[in-house]
Amino acid sequence: MIGSLITDVEGYREDSRAGIxxxxxxxxxxxxxxxxxxxxxxxxxxxxxxxxNLQDLIVLGALGATxxxxxxxxxxxxxxxxxxAMGLVYVGFRLxxx
Numbered sequence: 001m002i003g004s005l006i007t008d009v010e011g012y013r014e015d016s017r018a019g020i021x022x023x024x025x026x027x028x029x030x031x032x033x034x035x036x037x038x039x040x041x042x043x044x045x046x047x048x049x050x051x052x053n054l055q056d057l058i059v060l061g062a063l064g065a066t067x068x069x070x071x072x073x074x075x076x077x078x079x080x081x082x083x084x085a086m087g088l089v090y091v092g093f094r095l096x097x098x
Contacts, residue, residue, distance in 0.1 A: 002040065005022075005039065009075050012025070033071065037068040037069070037072040040071055042064070044060050044084075047087075051091065064087075
């Protein structure tokens with residue numbers, strides 16, 4: 001759901017020059033990155049609706065924190081998607097193999 005917010009950071013300069021309204025051009029790059037980093041963490045916890053136990057909270061929380069921190073530091077959608085892929089694999093195993 002927040003994929004477009006994550007990828008929009010890479011086009012910040014062009015969007016800003018063209019007057020395109022994104023979270024980054026509206027509230028600024030620094031604040032936008034901070035808000036999207038927090039949203040990455042929160043969205044990583046969504047699978048807890050299906051996997052409500054402590055182990056899943058720990059793993060998904062750690063992946064969410066990692067994804068948020070990676071985005072905050074690197075401002076790269078590719079790095080975040082790699083962490084998201086790990087989360088997808090984990091949830092897939094938990095739902096279908098356990």
